[in-house]
Amino acid sequence: MSDTRPNSSIDPTLPLRAKAGDRQAFAQLVDAMYPRSLRFALHMVGNREDAEEAVQDAFVRVYHSLGRFRDDARFEPWLFRILANRCRSLMEKRRRHARIIQYGEVPERGSAPMETSGVDWTVEVHKVLATLPVEQREAFLLRHVEDMAYEDISAVTGVGLSALRMRVKRACDVLRARLTEVMADDR
Amino acid sequence: MIDERDLLIERVRTTLRGSPDAAADARAVARVLTTVWASPRPSLWRRALDAWRMPVVSGLGAAAVAGLALLAGFVTRGTVGERTPEAPLAATGPATGEFPVQYAAATTGEVAAVPTQFVFDGDAKESVALVGDFNGWRPDATPLTRLENGLWTVTAPLPPGRHVYAFMIDGTLVVADPRAPRAGDADYGREGSVVMVFAR
The missing domain is CATH 1.10.287 (Helix Hairpins)
Structure with missing residues (x-):
C-alpha cells in the first residue's frame, strides 16, 4: 500500500542553494531540520549528549558533501541516512568503550500529556523502545515518528521495502504487547 | 476502522513526537552552524x-x-x-526583507562580535527599541534612531550565532520584525524573529 502522508516540510530549493554555496540557505536547512534530527537521534542513541554529537556530526558531513547532492534528490532521506549512520557509529563506539548507555532519558519538555495514573507512560514507552533491536527501532521511528514513506526509509537504510515493513510490524507488535501489559498492570 | 491496538501505536507516536523540545534551544542550532563553518574539509x-x-x-x-x-x-x-573558493557571500540585513544574515571578517583567535543593522519601518510615536536574547530583552539596552525618512535603525554588535529578537514600540508593544522569519521558539513567551550572524 502506498503511503501518502506528507513527509517534507522544507523549501526544496534550499538544498540546491546551499549546494551552490549559499550559507544562508544552509543555515535555514539546519534551523528547519534540527528539531527532527535531534528527536530521531535521541530516540536512537538514548541520551541527549550523544544525540547532539550525532546531529552535529551529521550536519558537518552534509555540508561537506553537498557537492555530491543530486539536484533531483530529496534532502530529508539523504540527511537521515547520514544521521542514522552517525547514530549507529556512535552506538558502536560507545559499546566498544564498554560504556553503559542508559536509554530512556526523559525529555525535559514537550512530552505528550499523560493519562495514566500510576505509570509514567513516557518512561515506559522509552523503556520498551530501548529493548527493540536497532534496525527495528530505526525503522519504527522513521515510519511512525518521522512520517517517512517506506520508499524514503529504504533510501535511508538501504533495506528493501518488504523487509522494512516486517521490521516496523515487529516493532509495533512488541510495543503493543509490552505497553498493553504495562497498562493492564496499572489497572 | 481503527482498533484499540492501532490507537496504542498512535499514542506511542504522539509521545515520541513530543520530545525533545529541540526548538526551544536556539543556541543548539548556532552551535551546529559554528562547528560546520569551522570544520575542515574532510580528506x-x-x-x-x-x-x-x-x-x-x-x-x-x-x-x-x-x-x-x-x-x-x-x-x-x-x-x-583544496576546496574551490566559495562564492562571495552577500551581506544582507533585515532592511532587505530577506533572511537577516551578517558576516564578519575573518579573525584569528576569539570570535568577534559582528555589527548587525536592524531597521524598523512601522508606526511608532516616541521610541523603538531592539530587544532580544543578546541583550536580555532589556528595552533600554539598544534604542533605535529615527531617520529623516521615518525609518528607525540601529546597528548592534552581535556574537555569531542564531538570535531571536523583536522591536519594542513606545515602551509597551513588542512586535516581531515583519521583514524577517519568525522564530519557532518564542523566547520567554514573546513573539520574535530570527537573525543569523556568521563569523568567518
Missing part, C-alpha cells in the same frame, strides 16, 4: 569513502567517482584536496 580518502556510502549516486557511480578522485589525488600529489 580525500574520507570523501571517497563517504561518496561510496552516499545514496545520492549509484554504487557504480560512487565507485567511479571515488576511483577517479583517488587517481587524481595520486597524480596531483594532493593539490586536488
Whole structure:
C-alpha cells in the first residue's frame, strides 16, 4: 500500500542553494531540520549528549558533501541516512568503550500529556523502545515518528521495502504487547 | 476502522513526537552552524569513502567517482584536496526583507562580535527599541534612531550565532520584525524573529 502522508516540510530549493554555496540557505536547512534530527537521534542513541554529537556530526558531513547532492534528490532521506549512520557509529563506539548507555532519558519538555495514573507512560514507552533491536527501532521511528514513506526509509537504510515493513510490524507488535501489559498492570 | 491496538501505536507516536523540545534551544542550532563553518574539509580518502556510502549516486557511480578522485589525488600529489573558493557571500540585513544574515571578517583567535543593522519601518510615536536574547530583552539596552525618512535603525554588535529578537514600540508593544522569519521558539513567551550572524 502506498503511503501518502506528507513527509517534507522544507523549501526544496534550499538544498540546491546551499549546494551552490549559499550559507544562508544552509543555515535555514539546519534551523528547519534540527528539531527532527535531534528527536530521531535521541530516540536512537538514548541520551541527549550523544544525540547532539550525532546531529552535529551529521550536519558537518552534509555540508561537506553537498557537492555530491543530486539536484533531483530529496534532502530529508539523504540527511537521515547520514544521521542514522552517525547514530549507529556512535552506538558502536560507545559499546566498544564498554560504556553503559542508559536509554530512556526523559525529555525535559514537550512530552505528550499523560493519562495514566500510576505509570509514567513516557518512561515506559522509552523503556520498551530501548529493548527493540536497532534496525527495528530505526525503522519504527522513521515510519511512525518521522512520517517517512517506506520508499524514503529504504533510501535511508538501504533495506528493501518488504523487509522494512516486517521490521516496523515487529516493532509495533512488541510495543503493543509490552505497553498493553504495562497498562493492564496499572489497572 | 481503527482498533484499540492501532490507537496504542498512535499514542506511542504522539509521545515520541513530543520530545525533545529541540526548538526551544536556539543556541543548539548556532552551535551546529559554528562547528560546520569551522570544520575542515574532510580528506580525500574520507570523501571517497563517504561518496561510496552516499545514496545520492549509484554504487557504480560512487565507485567511479571515488576511483577517479583517488587517481587524481595520486597524480596531483594532493593539490586536488583544496576546496574551490566559495562564492562571495552577500551581506544582507533585515532592511532587505530577506533572511537577516551578517558576516564578519575573518579573525584569528576569539570570535568577534559582528555589527548587525536592524531597521524598523512601522508606526511608532516616541521610541523603538531592539530587544532580544543578546541583550536580555532589556528595552533600554539598544534604542533605535529615527531617520529623516521615518525609518528607525540601529546597528548592534552581535556574537555569531542564531538570535531571536523583536522591536519594542513606545515602551509597551513588542512586535516581531515583519521583514524577517519568525522564530519557532518564542523566547520567554514573546513573539520574535530570527537573525543569523556568521563569523568567518
